[in-house]
Amino acid sequence: MKMAFMSFFEGKTKEIIEVLKAGNIENYVQWDEIKGQSAGYRPRMGTQVWPGHNGAVQFPIEDDRVPGLCETVTKFNEDAEYEGISLFVFNIDCMVIKKPQE
DSSP: OEEEEEEEEGGGHHHHHHHHHHTTOOOOEEEEEEOBOOTTSOOBOSSSSSOOOEEEEEEEEOGGGHHHHHHHHHHHHHHOSSOOEEEEEEEOSOOOOOOOOO
16 A cells, blocks of 8 residues: 655646546545645745645555556646646555444
8 A cells, every 4th residue: 555645736626636536536635725846836835925825635545556646647747737746655554544334
């Protein structure tokens, strides 16, 4: 099992959620109004000098689905007119979640 972390310009949030839904990713955490900078792009600090914010999502994903996710993000970035998605995938050593009652 892996953990994926995606960061992006907040204006792309709806598109990112669509990517998650299309990939059948139902278990994720979303952060809004994050300050930061991606290499080669202007900072997003929520100020007059550096307006705007970033967003992020993080979710567990099965190992065999990672290549497809990477392809999807690569395609998204190729099609993006300006800023795209930064994707990071790393190992999960332990994962405990409460399952819904049936």
